[in-house]
Amino acid sequence: MKIQTESHLYKWVLIFGTYILFSLSTEGMAQNTPVALPSPIGHAPWNGQIYDTKLKKMITQEELIAQLQNSSIIVLGEKHYSESIQNAEGILIDLVMNASRNIGKTKTLTTAWEFYIHANQSVINYFYNFFLQDKISVETFMEKSHGSIQAKLYAPMALATKKYHGKLLGVNLSSEEKIPILENGLSNLPPDMIPPNFALGSANYYKRFELAMAGHGSPEKLKNYYETQCFVDDMMAYHIEQEAKSDYVFLITGSFHMEYGDGVLARLKARFPQKQVTSVRIFNTNDYVESELAEVIHDPTYGDLSDFIFFVGEPF
Numbered sequence: 001m002k003i004q005t006e007s008h009l010y011k012w013v014l015i016f017g018t019y020i021l022f023s024l025s026t027e028g029m030a031q032n033t034p035v036a037l038p039s040p041i042g043h044a045p046w047n048g049q050i051y052d053t054k055l056k057k058m059i060t061q062e063e064l065i066a067q068l069q070n071s072s073i074i075v076l077g078e079k080h081y082s083e084s085i086q087n088a089e090g091i092l093i094d095l096v097m098n099a100s101r102n103i104g105k106t107k108t109l110t111t112a113w114e115f116y117i118h119a120n121q122s123v124i125n126y127f128y129n130f131f132l133q134d135k136i137s138v139e140t141f142m143e144k145s146h147g148s149i150q151a152k153l154y155a156p157m158a159l160a161t162k163k164y165h166g167k168l169l170g171v172n173l174s175s176e177e178k179i180p181i182l183e184n185g186l187s188n189l190p191p192d193m194i195p196p197n198f199a200l201g202s203a204n205y206y207k208r209f210e211l212a213m214a215g216h217g218s219p220e221k222l223k224n225y226y227e228t229q230c231f232v233d234d235m236m237a238y239h240i241e242q243e244a245k246s247d248y249v250f251l252i253t254g255s256f257h258m259e260y261g262d263g264v265l266a267r268l269k270a271r272f273p274q275k276q277v278t279s280v281r282i283f284n285t286n287d288y289v290e291s292e293l294a295e296v297i298h299d300p301t302y303g304d305l306s307d308f309i310f311f312v313g314e315p316f
Contacts, residue, residue, distance in 0.1 A: 118173070
């Protein structure tokens with residue numbers, strides 16, 4: 001079973017506070033960067049299929065969009081730098097916003113991205129204004145606002161957000177902000193740096209984290225790594241709580257942060273008890289053989305992977 005594969009590179013990013021190791025991934029390295037919103041995903045045997053974990057069945061794209069329209073916060077769980085997944089993210093944002101427009105309602109939009117650092121929000125806004133005015137291309141905007149050439153793969157997200165005059169929000173911490181927790185844990189962090197109502201993740205979240213980190217560091221270090229993970233989860237939710245006042249908020253984040261109702265998903269639900277928070281795990285079947293996909297949908301220990309699973313690609 002390959003369910004741990006997609007979180008493997010992320011754990012190294014968490015430990016060392018850099019995104020460089022993601023460049024080792026062979027996926028998402030296509031020569032052609034998307035320059036426009038792609039057309040809706042087709043319905044091949046797996047590509048474009050959507051599974052509703054509550055109804056325990058496949059549903060149509062139209063049924064998914066109708067469900068997402070009733071949500072205030074939509075968490076899109078991804079494998080980083082996987083082109084088909086980033087294309088799907090742009091599609092989902094566009095379809096939800098367009099569906100609301102079609103029924104005569106003008107909805108506002110915030111797209112929050114794990115890879116944007118909250119402390120860099122002024123830089124993001126600076127280049128986004130040029131992008132909104134068509135003074136720079138989407139490729140230039142993504143590179144300038146994020147600082148990485150690979151960020152161009154997230155062009156569909158930026159294009160969809162621009163189309164509806166939405167806000168792009170940085171929600172993550174910088175490497176420098178994470179280092180004190182990685183080295184000394186949360187207990188040595190000044191109280192005023194911890195967000196109000198902060199909470200660590202569930203026992204199952206720790207269990208999954210421990211398995212993913214097996215063999216890396218002493219028990220004390222593992223505790224620090226886990227506290228950093230949970231701190232990032234809650235800070236992402238806290239920044240959304242403080243700054244995302246839109247009708248729809250889309251959070252694009254690595255899959256480990258939101259699977260099985262844990263991580264940032266749990267923190268968003270805690271911080272927004274009166275709002276509907278919905279999770280969509282965008283799942284690239286290229287990494288799997290077909291017989292493994294049933295294990296992905298539901299785990300006997302941890303439960304359903306997410307509210308909805310949006311499949312892209314085809315299993316080999």
